[in-house]
Amino acid sequence: MKSFGTLIAAFGRQYEVRSDNGDVLLCVPRGKKSLFACGDRVQVATSGPGQGVIEKLVERRSLLYRSDAWRQKLIAANATQVVLVVATEPSFSDEFLSRCICAAESQHLKILIVLNKTDIVAGLDGARAQLATFAALGYPILELSALDNAEPLRARLIGETSLLVGQSGMGKSTLTNALIPEARAETREISEVLDTGKHTTTFARLYPLPEGGGIIDSPGMQTFGLVHLDAEALEASFREFRPYAGQCRFRDCRHDAEPGCALREAADAGRIDPRRLRQFLQFRSECETARRQVQGW
Ligand SMILES: Nc1nc2c(ncn2[C@@H]2O[C@H](COP(=O)(O)OP(=O)(O)OP(=O)(O)O)[C@@H](O)[C@H]2O)c(=O)[nH]1
Ligand SMILES: [Mg+2]
Numbered sequence: 215m216k217s218f219g220t221l222i223a224a225f226g227r228q229y230e231v232r233s234d235n236g237d238v239l240l241c242v243p244r245g246k247k248s249l250f251a252c253g254d255r256v257q258v259a260t261s262g263p264g265q266g267v268i269e270k271l272v273e274r275r276s277l278l279y280r281s282d283a284w285r286q287k288l289i290a291a292n293a294t295q296v297v298l299v300v301a302t303e304p305s306f307s308d309e310f311l312s313r314c315i316c317a318a319e320s321q322h323l324k325i326l327i328v329l330n331k332t333d334i335v336a337g338l339d340g341a342r343a344q345l346a347t348f349a350a351l352g353y354p355i356l357e358l359s360a361l362d363n364a365e366p367l368r369a370r371l372i373g374e375t376s377l378l379v380g381q382s383g384m385g386k387s388t389l390t391n392a393l394i395p396e397a398r399a400e401t402r403e404i405s406e407v408l409d410t411g412k413h414t415t416t417f418a419r420l421y422p423l424p425e426g427g428g429i430i431d432s433p434g435m436q437t438f439g440l441v442h443l444d445a446e447a448l449e450a451s452f453r454e455f456r457p458y459a460g461q462c463r464f465r466d467c468r469h470d471a472e473p474g475c476a477l478r479e480a481a482d483a484g485r486i487d488p489r490r491l492r493q494f495l496q497f498r499s500e501c502e503t504a505r506r507q508v509q510g511w
């Protein structure tokens with residue numbers, strides 16, 4: 215029997231697919247290649263009780279992934295919104311945040327930043343200061359405590375497929391459980407996470423929201439390589455650079471040390487955050503190094 219369904223969990227080479235008639239099947243891909251991601255729409259053929267084979271992938275509306283020179287790691291497909299989860303504790307990296315934003319912008323996804331654990335007031339000012347750059351760029355920031363009350367987030371999720379991403383221990387799974395109690399996603403004390411060096415969530419899973427839409431809880435990440443973005447796509451994913459496109463003196467300006475560089479002038483004048491320009495140059499240089507490695511020179 216063949217049916218269409220949604221891939222709701224991706225563990226290595228096996229996938230859980232909820233078919234449109236409600237059955238949940240544990241599936242393997244047909245053939246060796248397994249390049250599916252949580253959120254994918256697929257056609258499956260039942261191969262036994264509760265088991266199936268993925269036969270076809272329905273074209274994706276979006277795909278969020280990270281990459282280094284050698285590998286791509288799919289995170290989720292068909293999300294409409296990326297929810298970047300940071301917290302007052304443990305500390306987070308604004309560079310990591312910029313990377314996630316580039317990946318999301320390049321897929322034209324909505325972006326929402328959640329500052330979690332506002333009940334830990336000691337970390338609040340520092341976290342807000344770190345987020346000021348992103349607030350100035352117009353990215354919405356929602357402050358809450360998943361342990362006290364996650365409800366302010368619910369209205370922002372209805373009708374969207376929201377991918378929760380962030381570093382380990384920020385509270386993605388705690389938020390998921392607060393909004394969808396049946397989710398029962400595993401959560402863990404950060405101290406334990408640090409002891410074992412492992413993330414608590416080990417694979418991405420999609421949970422339907424009772425009000426419509428869904429949440430994809432994903433494993434914490436340490437790095438977010440953007441090697442799949444070329445220089446042009448990378449530049450376009452820094453939204454504050456867009457008004458300066460084509461304004462540099464040289465058409466092929468690399469925004470590095472060229473005279474008459476509009477981006478550099480804007481950074482010097484404080485119209486764009488110099489830190490973001492440095493991040494752009496750093497991400498681009500990583501991409502170029504990775505391409506040279508792959509090509510062997
Ligand atoms: N004080 C406080 N602690 C929280 C809050 N939200 C989550 N935590 C705690 O933070 C720790 C980590 O939470 P998780 O939900 O497991 O974090 P995660 O982002 O899913 O982590 P990974 O799965 O490793 O990526 C747990 O001990 C939670 O109880 C909050 O709003 N306030
Ligand atoms: Mg988790």
Ligand SMILES: [Zn+2]
Pocket residue numbers: 462467468469470472474475476477478
């Ligand atoms: Zn320039």
